[in-house]
Amino acid sequence: MKPLDNASVVEELNRLMAEELEAFLRYFQLRHRLREGEGHDAEKFFEGALEETAEHAEAIAAHIRKLGHTPTMKITVTAGGAPISFREALSEALVFEQQALDAYKELLPRIKGEAALEKFIREQVAVEGEHVQEITQLLKQKS
Amino acid sequence: MVVWKEFDENEVTHSAAHHLMAIDEVGRDYGGWARVSDIARHLNITRGSVSINLRSLTARGLIEQDEHHMVRLTAQGQQIVQGIHANKTVLHAFFRDVLGLSDEQADVDSCKIEHLISNQTARQLARLIHFLHADGADGVKHFKKFKDRCHDPKSCPICKTAQAAGHQDSVLQQLEHTREGINETVGQR
Numbered sequence: 386m387k388p389l390d391n392a393s394v395v396e397e398l399n400r401l402m403a404e405e406l407e408a409f410l411r412y413f414q415l416r417h418r419l420r421e422g423e424g425h426d427a428e429k430f431f432e433g434a435l436e437e438t439a440e441h442a443e444a445i446a447a448h449i450r451k452l453g454h455t456p457t458m459k460i461t462v463t464a465g466g467a468p469i470s471f472r473e474a475l476s477e478a479l480v481f482e483q484q485a486l487d488a489y490k491e492l493l494p495r496i497k498g499e500a501a502l503e504k505f506i507r508e509q510v511a512v513e514g515e516h517v518q519e520i521t522q523l524l525k526q527k528s
Numbered sequence: 529m530v531v532w533k534e535f536d537e538n539e540v541t542h543s544a545a546h547h548l549m550a551i552d553e554v555g556r557d558y559g560g561w562a563r564v565s566d567i568a569r570h571l572n573i574t575r576g577s578v579s580i581n582l583r584s585l586t587a588r589g590l591i592e593q594d595e596h597h598m599v600r601l602t603a604q605g606q607q608i609v610q611g612i613h614a615n616k617t618v619l620h621a622f623f624r625d626v627l628g629l630s631d632e633q634a635d636v637d638s639c640k641i642e643h644l645i646s647n648q649t650a651r652q653l654a655r656l657i658h659f660l661h662a663d664g665a666d667g668v669k670h671f672k673k674f675k676d677r678c679h680d681p682k683s684c685p686i687c688k689t690a691q692a693a694g695h696q697d698s699v700l701q702q703l704e705h706t707r708e709g710i711n712e713t714v715g716q717r
Contacts, residue, residue: 404574411576461573463543480583481576484564487597488575491565 394502395454397492398445403460404485405442409435411481414464415474427471430523434478437516441509448502472527479520486513544590545612545643546571547581551591551601552609560600567599615650616642622653626660626668 416431446456469477489509496502540548550570555562564582568575582599585591590605601609616638623634645653660667681687 400568400574404576407574407576411580459572461577477580477583480579484575484579488565 391452394492394496394499395449395452397488397495398449398452399457399459401485401488401492402442402445402449402456403458404481404488405438405445406458407460407462408481408485409438409442410460410462411464412438412478415469415477418466418469419474420468420470423471426523427474430471430475434516437512441512444505448505451501470527472524475520475524475527479517479524482513482517482520486510486517489513540590540608540612540643542640542643543581544585545608547578547585548590548601548605548609549612551599552606555600561594561598562600563598611647612643615645618650618654618657619645621657626657626671628672 412431412434416427416435419427419431449456489506493503493506493510496506547567550567551562552560554566554570564575564578567582568578571578582591582593585605586593586599589602590608591599592602593599619638619642620634623629623637624631627634629637660671678684678687
């Protein structure tokens, strides 16, 4: 079996960690951009999303440490804009969640043989996939 | 129009300019189509950020997306990219060949303003470069030999502004003015 290209996998994991942390920051800002009276659904969604993205970033950082490296962050987020509806926020969230899902999927074939990491990325693909589905479903309900 | 507001109302922001140029570059080998992941790698930012930024470029008709989430420039997007490339070429030549900056510095500085200057300014700058390089003019040679000396440092707006801003160069410039002034005075005696 071809040995794992440690350095390039760590580079990809750092990218994934940045995706999660950026998503956290975007959720944070989107939550505070919500118009008044968007209700309990919106609050519950953002609480969950914030918790989940932070947990994912934490888990990726732990895997980077296991591979003998320290996490490296490069994040550039500028987010502004007027108050928005929950639907508009979901529509924006779907864009970056779909990208996170695609990024996990793309990494999967490159880590064959690294059992623990492979298991983690598979779980992430499943979780992110569910999350994308959940947002899509919520968007349908709101339209 | 207040000038500083024009900066914000520019056709493309710095970030948008780089996204458009990245799509142009990444897509060159694929019939103009580029993947979000390749654009993200090219710009060294996350895929999430690229996707969010691409939304506004799509809304403005500068790019189009297919069903596989591949993107390419529209005719309008291509026109903007060509304009930015043209501006960058002129600015880079001006900074390196006329002002004598290093290739790297010329690259950094031209990158900062390539999408901000008007076509008219770029055209005139290109004219100036041609003029300075024209046969017999030796403009660049004269400029390189020219020892910076202001004719009227006390009322010169450039010198006054630089001094007020506390630029180190302005102090040196002032010393230069003084030294030249003394030399001239001594020479006249």
